[in-house]
Amino acid sequence: MARPREFCIDQALFKALNVFWRHGFEGASLTDLTEAMGITRPSLYAAYGNKEELFRKALDLYDETYMGFTQEALKKPTARAVAESLLMGFAEAATAVGHPPGCLGTNSVLVCSEASEPIREELMRRRASLEATLRRRFEKAKAAGELPPESHPGDLARFIMTTVHGMSIQAAGGVTRQSLLRVADMALKAWPD
Amino acid sequence: MARPREFCIDQALFKALNVFWRHGFEGASLTDLTEAMGITRPSLYAAYGNKEELFRKALDLYDETYMGFTQEALKKPTARAVAESLLMGFAEAATAVGHPPGCLGTNSVLVCSEASEPIREELMRRRASLEATLRRRFEKAKAAGELPPESHPGDLARFIMTTVHGMSIQAAGGVTRQSLLRVADMALKAWPD
């Protein structure tokens, strides 16, 4: 009973995601965003709220679209298989064609002006969340006697996530998939047995 | 034969370095910088050129002041000792008190707007430079029979630098020195023997 929206919300959000991915939250201007999305500013604000909300929605879409493999990885039968699946998955995701290199959650806001602090904190929260999930998975494995008694699930999770973040930076610097897969392979050599 | 400068160039540069470290290149505004440095804009431009040149000078000062340990690490007698020294050194540097957490070279520009592309490329160049130096050191070690013949110096250097970059991100997220040292320790378990 009113004028219909002339663009697809999810499709335009996908375009926005790519801009944020390439330029980060602060580096992506509203002009960049609206041009890529093919809509005007009032349409953007009516549909998504503001730049910050748009970014959070883009982040959710990113998780659904590109980070699904992490949930699959967590289902692997052994802790080592989980670690391997995560490392290999990130190496491949960070170097896939069709989108910018690296991980959005890692690269888009690391340091920023005071104004973007809430977004920075949100990203830190999400990074910590995956690490905590991983740690719990490793704790379960240790309790099941699958990891040696002297191993520390928290350290293992932190090491895996550290490698993952590092791979994201390397990918942003142009490092190839094959190279990152070898990095993942080498990281697995540190795994306890 | 002219009015003397009322501030110390190196001391003010040090203040600027801290602002860039905390907020990144784009996140640090000229207002932030001049307030921290205790000087006015014209003084800043007369002394350092512009924001970009100021950042490059701050980067040089950063290398001299905080990255000296890398040169020391490269002088260690064995490849493994080099790797260990680098990892431990970065873990400690990234979590030292008195300055922001993480590594300036890693965190200050990862993704950015088109306008800052030259700075981003400069940082990628510097990151790649250290990795190349490390690779050459490992090649020497391999030639000396110190590393197994099937080892790949390039992969080893890339793995170390990936861990280092990841530690910088973890530090920026508030991870403690002890935790990063354990990450470094675990990474060393992947070292060939």
Added chain:
DNA sequence: GCCATAATATACCGATCAGTCCAGAACCGT
């Protein structure tokens, strides 16, 4: 004391930032 020189502080520049006002246009229900 006075000049040349260079650093200072204020006030400003055009450009761009995120965000919004408003007029017109497209739709649905009646």
Added chain:
DNA sequence: ACGGTTCTGGACTGATCGGTATATTATGGC
């Protein structure tokens, strides 16, 4: 055909961005 409602486009807001013109002030040499 006509309201009521919602989206669209362009023009605009105040604030902030990096950078600068200008007038003043402090110095050393003469």
